[in-house]
Amino acid sequence: MSNIKQKIEAIMRDEGNTRFLSFESFLFVISLLYWGIIKLRNFLYKKEILKSGRLPCKVISVGNVTVGGTGKTPMTIYMTELLNRLGYKVVILSRGYKGGAEKTGGIVSDGRTIFMEPDMAGDEPFMLAEKLKNTPVIVGKNRLEAGMLAVEKFKPDIIVLDDAFQHLKLARDINLVLLDSHRPFGNTHILPRGTLREPLSALLRGDAFILTRSDSPPLNPYDLPGLPFSRTDLIGNKPVFRSFHVPYICNVVRQNPVASGYPVSVSYDAEFLKNRNVFAFSGIAKNDDFQRTLEAFGCRITGFLKFPDHYQYSDNDLSEIFHSTQELNADAIITTEKDYVRLVRRITWPIDLVVISIKISFGDDDDAFTRFIAQSLY
Structure with a gap:
């Protein structure tokens, strides 16, 4: 099983052409099916057939369009500290991926006391709670329910969503999209043939774009021939910022x-x-x-x-x-x-x-x- 997983991960990051009747082509077919499901879901939310719930406070999402590694958690910390300096009371919501409380939800920290260990909270929410001593952290797969809990318990001015660009069930006021300046769109294929979580048209939902790891030249000039970057048909005049790890x-x-x-x-x-x-x-x-x-x-x-x-x-x-x-x-x-x-x-x-x-x-x-x-x- 581990060998198959490693092979899939290698293909997801491969920039070569998909060979006919190969394992790559099998994954490509699955990615087309996944693409169709995601496009339908996004369309239903856009037409408000599926409804996004809204909270009685501002909501900022920190997310991306690829799988892992763009620096969402450090950016969530940066955003929380920035909002605190601007005078806002903040609560962080995270899915709590692979934590015991992911499905049921719960309070990791009230800003003073940490109530969950990493195996319950998930490694990233626990780290957020450890580093941000004055900021409550809540986990839960259903961010709308977690947000309602945050409002009830802590009455925040702003909720920051860690890794929630794809979680359309909760409306947000600002969508920050992180893009790795080296490979912003991976190999441009959708999961599981590539690392894209959604079609590139999802970038239209972004309010601002943050190029991470901008301290060295991009590895793929085709994806990033210059700044801000190509794909301006999807970005338009929305602001693009450079950041550094x-x-x-x-x-x-x-x-x-x-x-x-x-x-x-x-x-x-x-x-x-x-x-x-x-x-x-x-x-x-x-x-x-x-x-x-x-x-x-x-x-x-x-x-x-x-x-x-x-x-x-x-x-x-x-x-x-x-x-x-x-x-x-x-x-x-x-x-x-x-x-x-x-x-x-x-x-x-x-x-x-x-x-x-x-x-x-x-x-x-x-x-x-x-x-x-x-x-x-x-």
């Missing part, structure tokens, strides 16, 4: 903080990893990007285990990580913050664990983006 060390879990001579809580800069032998692991949408991030820190990667996105680590997985660390003579283990929250209460690390997180920066577009949000909410 800024990696940083958010935590170092010391094996023995007293013996090492370092305090338990300390700020670490990028130099902390330079020339160190590290063993890395991650279970995110774009593990290769994480590996490139580590290389930019200047550390020596002795080994790297890559797992699927939202991966639930078993005891055997952790044993393999520890064994590989010892065998390869690494002096630190390194992983992502998203992976760390799934493991933080499960184990004691045999050597130092370095946790990497991502911040969003708009660089020169910061003032323009802030003005856009402030004016759109006025």
Whole structure:
């Protein structure tokens, strides 16, 4: 089963032509059926045959049109902090993907106390609750019901939806669409032949577009010959902003903080990893990007285990990580913050664990983006 899944994932990211009577052609046929279902669903919502519920507060959606890896959760954090600076009271709604409360819904945090562990909340909502101490976080597959709970319990000025561009059941006031500047539309095929969640015509619902990972030239000039980008027939005059992923060390879990001579809580800069032998692991949408991030820190990667996105680590997985660390003579283990929250209460690390997180920066577009949000909410 895992081999088939890996083959499908490779095809989804393949930019070659679909060969006749191949596995690619089989997936292409399924994608056509899926395309038809999505087009019908979107049409029914557009004609208001299916109704979108509206909440008595402003709603901002942070989403994308491809599967995983555009930086929705860091952008949700950025948006929440921006709205707080503008004086708004915010609640975050997330689906809680693969969490125990995904179907039933529930309050992860009231902004003071966290009530759910990662296995119930889902890794990303739990991370949001950990990082945004003054902002309630609610999960639930039905965002309208979750939104009604948010209004009842917390009376927010604004609700921020994490990864909800496709969730048309809840109306929103601002649709922010994130596009990876390297490959904004994947290979342009719909799931499962490609990584598009919807036909590109769905971009018409967007109110603003954010090009993420804009710190280096795009990998595919055909998709992004220049800025803002091609497909202007779908974007029109809507604003496009450039943003950047800024990696940083958010935590170092010391094996023995007293013996090492370092305090338990300390700020670490990028130099902390330079020339160190590290063993890395991650279970995110774009593990290769994480590996490139580590290389930019200047550390020596002795080994790297890559797992699927939202991966639930078993005891055997952790044993393999520890064994590989010892065998390869690494002096630190390194992983992502998203992976760390799934493991933080499960184990004691045999050597130092370095946790990497991502911040969003708009660089020169910061003032323009802030003005856009402030004016759109006025």
